Amino acid sequence: MVEVLSEPVGGGSYEGSLLEVDDLHVEFRTRAGVAKAVNGVTYSVGAGETLAVLGESGSGKSVTAQTIMGILDMPPGKITGGEIRFRGVDLLKLPEDQRRKIRGEGISMVFQDALSALNPVFPVGWQIAEMFRVHRGASRSDAKKKAIELMDRVRIPAAKDRVNDFPHQFSGGMRQRIMIAMAIALDPEILIADEPTTALDVTVQAQIMGLLADLQRERNMGLILITHDLGVVADVADKIAVMYGGRIVENAPVHDLYRSPAHPYSKGLLESIPRVDMKGQELYAIKGLPPNLLEMPSGCAFHPRCPYRRDNCVTDVPPLYPISGTRGSACHYWREVLDDGSR
């Protein structure tokens, strides 16, 4: 419906994935010390592909997303290494005005809490229309018409009657739809959704995930879905990257991971999902707390909580061992974990 970037950054001839995060390091300099939030994260997303980034609070998944978008607060944040390539061009080396052109049109983002992510003093239709007016130079009436179309597209009932309503007049799910409409307004090639359903009811969560999946197929976008909820990603994602302590501990095609996790942390996450056939039994929980980013455990960051721990886990940082062409696990004993299967 809207023309794609007239001149794509880096040209269209690039052969790798659309977006590649390569060995990214981000730290926060605080008074208490240096918090290493992201320690060498590598992942990639192609057109039409959905990557789910999974991890608990403080695992660095959101910080990675903010770094991709270039909206990380610096200071206290600081990118200490790595590359983020979009169409083969390292975004971190681009000047700010060129990066701004990529935001919204090349890579766009949906935030967790749509109420606070929408400007309270402007009607929602105006906020969507502004995207067209500012970036596409559309006239007011054209932009408004497109805003209504988009609101229809994200399935807001009676969109025509509601364009002039303010964010606080919408329910949580509807607000998230508006946020999504704004994010896809300029036909981005990559959409990052940072916990898009965390603030919503379970029934609404399913609707929003369905909507995101539909839009992604329809527009052949690359979708990065950041979440801590394994339940919401199973049907939508193609591949999963599990993060722990600012590192990717396992990446795998989604069904492989569900069938047989290769990292004790992924295994723990899977086992802590409530299941109907386990009714009456105590629900499994990963013992201990997420690592303190100021004092990361030595060796494997997961070792204090790991049931598979041996002596070398405390001293040696496990690299991401390749399991197959599409899988990797950062565990010295991934074979054992894999053989145990899930539950």
Added chain:
Amino acid sequence: MSDPTVAQDLIHGGDEPTGAVTVTSTGRPRSLWRDTWDILRHRKIFWVSLVMLIAFLLMAAFPSLFTHKDPNYATLAHSMEPPSSDALFGYDLQGRDVFARTIYGARASIIVGVAATLLTVLLGGITGVLAAFYARWLDAIISRVGEIFLGVPYVLGGIIILGTIAPAQTSPNEFTIMAVVILVLAILGWPILMRIARSAVIQAKHQDYVQAARALGAGPFRIIFKHLLPNSLAPILVYSTITIGSYIGAEATFSLLGIGLRPPVISWGIAIADHTRYIRTGAHAMFFPAAFLSLCVLTFVMLGEAVRDALDPKLR
């Protein structure tokens, strides 16, 4: 464009060719400003101050509506004559009609009050937004400079600056002296507004919608004018309404000290200053201008309070 009601008109207005946008089912959308208006509408204090404000503004704009007498026409034979049917408020020391002079005095006082406030909002607003938005060293410099100005007591600062530029015995022309007084008030008053704007913008800056706007490709200019300013307007508006009143009072203080407005300008402050010595023999020449001054200050303060009550949900 920073006014959200304008933005709303943007959507509402414009000839909609299909005429399809009919907001009948949900009613008119409720914005912060619409809510504010609904609250204001039901407040007596708002209507009282609004009526008084209109009266004072009419006085300032069209004094001849209220009196046909010439405020500068003096007959010394009438000097200090008390109020009578001939002259409602009596005559002053020079035998001029006090009522006419009080009516004509509104203009200078209100112009100084409003213009000084506008300048304060401009100075304080710009510095405050810049300090909050760019933070770091710019914030440090602006804040420290503001504190230096804030450390100077108002009257003392006025005496020093006005006493240097326009010493008591000189008689600069009408325009110059008003401009100087306006400038002095704004220079001494901007740090407070800077702080208010700064804190409001800092608060707005960390909201998700600013992050979201950045993530969707908005530049600093648009973030400031579309996101930060409209969301910081309320406290600025409240403070500036109250400031108009206090500036009118401050102008009178400077006039009383002989360093503010001075003849040929007609102002309440000058009238009070001219007649303080005759308070026992002819209080009327001082009382009426003083009463109008108080009422005018009260009007703006009441209006400011009404607006604050309506804008601040915590006080509801």
